[in-house]
Amino acid sequence: MKKSRILLGVSGLMMLFALMSFPTPAVAEENPLLKPWTGPNGGVPPFDQVKPELIDPALEQALVAYRADIKQIAENPSPPTFENTVAALEHAGSEFERVATLFEVFASTMNGEEIKALEREWSPKFSAVSDEIIQNEKLFGRIDAIYKARKAAHLTAEQERLLWLTHNRFVKSGAQLGAEQKEELSKINARLATLFTDFGQNLLSDEETGKVVLDSRDDLVGLPESLIEAAATEAEEMGLKGKWVIRNTRSSADPFLTYADRRDLREKVWRMWASRGDNGGETDNNAIVTEILQLRAKKAKLLGFPTHAHWQLSDAMAKNPEKAMDLMLKVWKPAVARVAEEVADMQAIAKERGENLTIEPWDYRFYAEKVRKKKYDLDASELKPYLQLEKLLEAQFWVAEEMYGLSFSEVEGLPTYHPDVRVFDVKDSDGTHVGYWYFDPYAREGKRSGAWMSEYRTQEAFDITVTPIVSNNSNYIKGKPGEAVLISWDDAETMFHEFGHALHGLLSKVKYPTLAGTNVARDYVEFPSQINEHWLSTPEVLNRFALHYQTGEPMPQELIDKVEKAATFNQGFSTVEYLASALIDMKLHLAGDTKIDPRVFEKETLAELGMPSSIVMRHRIPQFAHVFSGDYYSAGYYSYLWAEVLDQDAWNAFKSEGSPYNKEVADRFVKFILSSGNTQEPADAYRNFRGQEPSIKPLLEARGFPTDGVE
Numbered sequence: 001m002k003k004s005r006i007l008l009g010v011s012g013l014m015m016l017f018a019l020m021s022f023p024t025p026a027v028a029e030e031n032p033l034l035k036p037w038t039g040p041n042g043g044v045p046p047f048d049q050v051k052p053e054l055i056d057p058a059l060e061q062a063l064v065a066y067r068a069d070i071k072q073i074a075e076n077p078s079p080p081t082f083e084n085t086v087a088a089l090e091h092a093g094s095e096f097e098r099v100a101t102l103f104e105v106f107a108s109t110m111n112g113e114e115i116k117a118l119e120r121e122w123s124p125k126f127s128a129v130s131d132e133i134i135q136n137e138k139l140f141g142r143i144d145a146i147y148k149a150r151k152a153a154h155l156t157a158e159q160e161r162l163l164w165l166t167h168n169r170f171v172k173s174g175a176q177l178g179a180e181q182k183e184e185l186s187k188i189n190a191r192l193a194t195l196f197t198d199f200g201q202n203l204l205s206d207e208e209t210g211k212v213v214l215d216s217r218d219d220l221v222g223l224p225e226s227l228i229e230a231a232a233t234e235a236e237e238m239g240l241k242g243k244w245v246i247r248n249t250r251s252s253a254d255p256f257l258t259y260a261d262r263r264d265l266r267e268k269v270w271r272m273w274a275s276r277g278d279n280g281g282e283t284d285n286n287a288i289v290t291e292i293l294q295l296r297a298k299k300a301k302l303l304g305f306p307t308h309a310h311w312q313l314s315d316a317m318a319k320n321p322e323k324a325m326d327l328m329l330k331v332w333k334p335a336v337a338r339v340a341e342e343v344a345d346m347q348a349i350a351k352e353r354g355e356n357l358t359i360e361p362w363d364y365r366f367y368a369e370k371v372r373k374k375k376y377d378l379d380a381s382e383l384k385p386y387l388q389l390e391k392l393l394e395a396q397f398w399v400a401e402e403m404y405g406l407s408f409s410e411v412e413g414l415p416t417y418h419p420d421v422r423v424f425d426v427k428d429s430d431g432t433h434v435g436y437w438y439f440d441p442y443a444r445e446g447k448r449s450g451a452w453m454s455e456y457r458t459q460e461a462f463d464i465t466v467t468p469i470v471s472n473n474s475n476y477i478k479g480k481p482g483e484a485v486l487i488s489w490d491d492a493e494t495m496f497h498e499f500g501h502a503l504h505g506l507l508s509k510v511k512y513p514t515l516a517g518t519n520v521a522r523d524y525v526e527f528p529s530q531i532n533e534h535w536l537s538t539p540e541v542l543n544r545f546a547l548h549y550q551t552g553e554p555m556p557q558e559l560i561d562k563v564e565k566a567a568t569f570n571q572g573f574s575t576v577e578y579l580a581s582a583l584i585d586m587k588l589h590l591a592g593d594t595k596i597d598p599r600v601f602e603k604e605t606l607a608e609l610g611m612p613s614s615i616v617m618r619h620r621i622p623q624f625a626h627v628f629s630g631d632y633y634s635a636g637y638y639s640y641l642w643a644e645v646l647d648q649d650a651w652n653a654f655k656s657e658g659s660p661y662n663k664e665v666a667d668r669f670v671k672f673i674l675s676s677g678n679t680q681e682p683a684d685a686y687r688n689f690r691g692q693e694p695s696i697k698p699l700l701e702a703r704g705f706p707t708d709g710v711e
């Protein structure tokens, strides 16, 4: 859950962004970023040609071409048809799309001062351009005319779907508003784009500057040696040789909170981490949040929706906020009850240790680890020697071959932006080229944290056939040459998760790129990725690929059993931490134009919900980047849970056929889910795959919550 990633296909991005008028630079024709991609299988991204100084002139030049495409479609003297308008829009601005893709890849993986400046410059430009396209009256007039005459047009089901999505996107973004309202909307959008950038940069600033310096060995009691070494390296890099530094990042703070014996220091680190964006002064995000919420409420009203949440969910699988709230509250209640049990276990251990305390948020991870050890005799570090990155890579390829007949072979010599990046040629069982998969595994400066999938080229097959190019990105620590890279169980699950997104992009078989692969509703897109995590823990995978890095022995059955037994451990905590954020996100965006003080709202709303005092939200409001550094996840953080109902229910479909590798279920899964993109309503696609509606019961079972009375 909660994996960060870039999922919007670039064609989607382009439509969200917008066009503005800039002069044509004289040298632009020679800019290599503007050329069609060359190389095998329809070409590959020319990463070796990218220099930051080429991006700006390339984008501006490509924008001119994009505008010309739009003008040609909008002012076509022929009467509007599906082909000359809706289908033609699919290829408008393809040059711009290619340059924007290269820019996006560099912004997320090779970022530096020059790229940061370009991001600041281009985010408001992008924002203004989408309004220019959406508000083009001639263009929308044609789309609307085709939409109104659709019954007589003899369109295929896929064409009808594309027409509806295109029409809906224009209407939802204000194409039907009057001139004054359009102007107001553009102003709101421009201001929001700036506020999103400010929010993100403030948060980054707090994360980069915050630190806790530890002076003596006494401060380190309980920490594993690897953490101590990492903290010493951090200190040395900051010119504090001989000391230890805990940085203000999740990967630095969470392990400290899990292992450090010193309660006062845990509290100090926790306070630093939980206060990001909420420290007063220049980087405080509270006022920005208030303004974003007001603008979103105003925008929703302009567009004819009661609140931003209603506007956002109108084309989601959930359809309306009530349905999303209903699901969240169904899971919230048992999760809170489970937290009470978890806390009781932890209090008992504290008592045994002779400690007289009440479990606070800075204690939870620490005592949970002690409970895990006691109840399940499982230490997370026991698993790591069996989880070699290279073997897990083989494992995910093996599953993709067993399930979907895909084969992955590494290719040399194609351009990459960094020597660590690897490229794989993907073929189907007939040996036909399916696409390319790029893998960028290691952390480095200038690469965003977390793990994500992104799409370099989207599949399509109407005028021409275009094969997809997708990538997975993560932040493993690169070992010494020749040494195995070992990762945690969580990281292995994340790896399978992101690979699930990649398969969704690669197996796409649609005509129009807007409908392809991961270009689906926000609350549906995590379904193919979350279900792919399940195959990691199958015996077929563990016995073949979870091999000890020194002895080559497979993971012992006894250890596998312990992992299985501990599967529902601490689910109260992880469910409540996530859901508190998801509920606050939805309630903030259901509040309408009430002026919101984030600190007061958070406190009062959590009290109403009965939030346990021992847990803090996974993302407090002033640091909730999903929701305030852009629009994609706003009123949408519930999506992971929504998709989990589907992935747990679908996993049951595999299991009920006797094996997760059942070929017949796999074929149905490809047909209705992985290959069909957005050609159908997600609810219909799911029903066609499953033969029935999804039930919430498998999700509750998987988390170890009671299911009495649940159908």
Ligand SMILES: [Zn+2]
Binding pocket: 003, 005, 497, 501, 526, 529
């Ligand atoms: Zn995901």
